[in-house]
Amino acid sequence: MSGVTKEPGDCDEDARRRDGRTDRNSVCYTIAREAALGPRLGFIEVRRSRRGRRWLGIGCRRIGVAALWLAFAVPLGCQTQTAVQVEPSAPAASTETSPSVFEPQAKQIAAIPGTQVQRESDRLVIFFSGDELFESGTATLAPAATPRLHDFAQAVRSAPDVRLAVRGYTDAQGSESFNLTLSEDRADTVRKYLLSEGIEPGHISAAGFGPQFPVASNDTPEGRGMNRRIEIELRPAPGASAGLQSGAPEPH
Secondary structure, three states: OOOOOOOOOOOOHHHEOOOOOEOOOOOOOOOOOOOOOOHHHHHHHHHHHHHHHHHHHHHHHHHHHHHHHHHHHHHHHHHHHHHOOOOOOOOOOOOOOOOOOOHHHHHHHHOOOOEEEEEOOOOEEEEEEHHHHEOOOOOOEOOOHHHHHHHHHHHHHOOOOEEEEEEEEOOOOOOHHHHHHHHHHHHHHHHHHHHHOOOOHHHEEEEEOOOOOOOOOOOOHHHHHHHOEEEEEEEEOOOOOOOOOOOOOOOO
C-alpha cells in the first residue's frame, strides 16, 4: 500500500507487550506520515492508540484499588469475626430460697404433718393436700384436718401484723364450674375455721381458682392429687416489712 513506510525497528504502541518491551515476533511498524493515508486514518490510529493506553491505565488503577481493598478488608473481617464473643447464657434460677421474716413460724408449720412450706423473703406459702383436709368431692373438713389447722393457727398467731390469703384449687376432672365452686367453698371453710381459732377477720381472705394454675399433670392420679390443694400465704401487713407489695396475692 502506497503511503505507508515500514522500517525495521519502528514499533506501534499497540504492538507492545504488557511489560513495555517490544515483541520481536510481532510486525512492528509506524505510520510514516499521517497525511499519506489521509487525515482520517491517522486520526483513527492515533485515537486507538491513546484509547488503549487510557483504558489500560484505568484497568490497572482499578485492579490496584481492588487489591488494596482486599488487603485491608480481609484482615479486618477476620479480626471482627474473632472479636465477637457469644454472651454466656443466664444461669438457671437457684432452687434455694431466701430467709423469711416468718422463719420462726415456718419452722413450727413445717413440723405439722402433711404440710409443705415455701419460704420467700417477705412471705411464706404453705401447701395442704386437699385429700387430707376434706372429704372427697366436698368442702367438709376431714377428721385429720382440724388438728393440723389448729397447730397452724397457733403458729400464725405468734406473728404480729400477719395477713393470710387462703386459696383453693382442684384437679381438671369434672366440669370447670363445679371445680371452681368446690375450690371456693373449700377455701372459705378453711378461712372460717381459722377465724374460730382467733385469727382476726380483717387479716384473712379466701378465694378459689378451680383447676387453674396446676402444679402437676392432670393425666395421672398422682398429679391430680397434687393439684387438689389448699395454699395459705402469710405476708406482713402493709408497711410492716420492706418490699411488701400491696394488692391481692398472686396465685401459685
